[in-house]
Amino acid sequence: MAISNPGVRTDVDLSPFNTLRLPARASRLLTIADPAQLADMAGDGTLAAMPRNVLGGGSNLVLPDVVDGLTLQVGIIGRRVIAEDDDAVYVAAGAGEVWHDFVMWTLAQGWGGLENLALIPGSVGAAPVQNIGAYGVEVKDTLHSLTAYRLTDGVGREFTNADCRFAYRDSVFKQEEAGRWLIAEVVFKLSKTGALQTGYGDIEAELNTAGLPRTPAGVAQAVINVRQRKLPDPALIGNAGSFFKNPIVPAAQRDALLAEYPKLVSYPMPGGAYKLAAGWLIEQAGWKGRRLGPVGMYEKQALVLVNHGGAQRADVAALTEAVQADVLARFGVMIESEPVWW
Ligand code: EPU
Numbered sequence: 001m002a003i004s005n006p007g008v009r010t011d012v013d014l015s016p017f018n019t020l021r022l023p024a025r026a027s028r029l030l031t032i033a034d035p036a037q038l039a040d041m042a043g044d045g046t047l048a049a050m051p052r053n054v055l056g057g058g059s060n061l062v063l064p065d066v067v068d069g070l071t072l073q074v075g076i077i078g079r080r081v082i083a084e085d086d087d088a089v090y091v092a093a094g095a096g097e098v099w100h101d102f103v104m105w106t107l108a109q110g111w112g113g114l115e116n117l118a119l120i121p122g123s124v125g126a127a128p129v130q131n132i133g134a135y136g137v138e139v140k141d142t143l144h145s146l147t148a149y150r151l152t153d154g155v156g157r158e159f160t161n162a163d164c165r166f167a168y169r170d171s172v173f174k175q176e177e178a179g180r181w182l183i184a185e186v187v188f189k190l191s192k193t194g195a196l197q198t199g200y201g202d203i204e205a206e207l208n209t210a211g212l213p214r215t216p217a218g219v220a221q222a223v224i225n226v227r228q229r230k231l232p233d234p235a236l237i238g239n240a241g242s243f244f245k246n247p248i249v250p251a252a253q254r255d256a257l258l259a260e261y262p263k264l265v266s267y268p269m270p271g272g273a274y275k276l277a278a279g280w281l282i283e284q285a286g287w288k289g290r291r292l293g294p295v296g297m298y299e300k301q302a303l304v305l306v307n308h309g310g311a312q313r314a315d316v317a318a319l320t321e322a323v324q325a326d327v328l329a330r331f332g333v334m335i336e337s338e339p340v341w342w
Pocket of ligand 1: 133134135136200201231240241242243244245246265277278279280281283288300301302303338
């Protein structure tokens with residue numbers, strides 16, 4: 001089907017736009033700099049008549065060889081303060097802003113809340129879709145609301161934090177509203193008081209050994225140091241961050257596993273269930289640093305699938321299934337892949 005919009009490009013190479021560096025091609029691609037473009041295109045019916053996909057930073061995606069229909073690349077930028085009081089500032093950011101750059105900018109203004117989420121690849125608009133999280137903080141903790149536009153007709157609406165139905169690496173945008181909206185702007189409630197979350201993992205130790213100040217900016221630097229040591233830089237080696245979710249199991253199952261494997265890493269969840277460290281399960285199943293064809297599980301963090309060069313979607317799928325099968329056979333736990341598969 002033809003689209004009259006002159007901004008639409010055809011047969012576009014998406015390899016620069018996905019951090020796993022899969023060689024996908026988009027049948028049609030349009031950069032959205034202003035959500036009004038959607039309403040304009042909806043008028044002639046073309047939007048409703050073809051598959052549509054929204055592309056953010058491409059850091060949590062497994063692409064097929066060809067992406068049919070229309071790929072909408074989000075290029076909506078801008079940062080503005082929309083309200084302020086003694087303790088908090090409400091900041092709106094365009095969905096196309098680079099997440100890490102936005103985080104560092106908020107810290108430079110002296111606002112806290114996003115420091116634990118420094119150096120996560122991707123865009124501001126993608127952050128709420130999977131409720132990005134690291135070092136004990138998730139985007140749901142500071143997200144006030146967002147504005148999204150319906151892909152079929154370009155009509156906008158606000159989603160409050162509650163409307164987003166956030167859960168661990170999950171939101172309404174991965175569930176019942178999947179594929180229906182283009183997130184255009186996200187509003188964060190940031191703190192002026194400097195309360196910090198340093199309890200998770202290596203952050204406290206890194207603050208001490210690196211002699212960093214106990215400020216939001218200091219915590220961000222600790223997070224950056226820890227991430228750079230453990231996680232592959234997508235600019236150097238193709239990857240999509242954690243490739244599996246940490247599985248959540250009932251207490252009885254965790255207790256039985258712990259009896260058999262005293263070194264099992266698990267964290268209690270509200271309600272009595274336990275989250276297991278999938279990286280530990282994968283390492284024990286023998287996959288840390290191991291390759292299958294052109295892909296493998298990263299040598300320093302077994303949860304991260306890496307493209308050693310020349311991988312295609314089928315290679316990623318084969319490794320996903322092999323790792324899932326081995327973890328299931330060894331521990332009786334099914335681990336789910338975390339990125340979105342188009
Ligand atoms: N572990 C191993 N072997 C490994 C990897 C991890 O034994 O190869 C163990 C670690 O020793 C540790 C535990 O597993 O005891 C947890 O590891 P880590 O702190 O590295 O965190 P994670 O659970 O593997 C999660 C997030 C990361 C986030 C970190 C830090 C998910 C799916 N992943 O990983 O998020 O940076 O916590 O908060 O929840 C991402 O989503 O892309 C991502 C990188």
